[in-house]
Amino acid sequence: MMKLTFKPLEEKTWNDFVELFGERGACGGCWCMAWRQTSVEYAQNKGETNKRAMKKLVGKDEQLGILAYHEGKPMGWCAIAPRDN
Numbered sequence: 001m002m003k004l005t006f007k008p009l010e011e012k013t014w015n016d017f018v019e020l021f022g023e024r025g026a027c028g029g030c031w032c033m034a035w036r037q038t039s040v041e042y043a044q045n046k047g048e049t050n051k052r053a054m055k056k057l058v059g060k061d062e063q064l065g066i067l068a069y070h071e072g073k074p075m076g077w078c079a080i081a082p083r084d085n
Contacts, residue, residue: 004076005069014058016067016074018051025051032065032079 007013025031029046031054037045045053057064062085068076 002070006066007069008066009058009064009077010061011058013067014055016069017054017058017077020067020074020077026077032077035079036085 007016009017020026021031025047027034029048029050030042031050033045033050033053034042036053042050054064062081064081065077065079067074068078
């Protein structure tokens with residue numbers, strides 16, 4: 001059975017989030033911002049703009065979600081935030 005550990009997304013785990021999402025920002029430049037924008041905003045912000053927006057949220061110390069790790073390497077992500085966000 002795979003043993004997982006979990007950490008919140010915050011400044012000190014940002015690089016793990018970037019590693020997990022890869023160069024393309026997971027789903028076509030999403031950077032997990034799709035649920036935080038209108039469809040028009042999302043279409044305009046894909047890629048680096050969404051990455052910067054998520055980084056800005058991380059810098060505000062908001063509760064955004066958790067990263068899952070296997071043997072110290074990031075391997076999963078779950079966004080967790082109030083519905084209004």
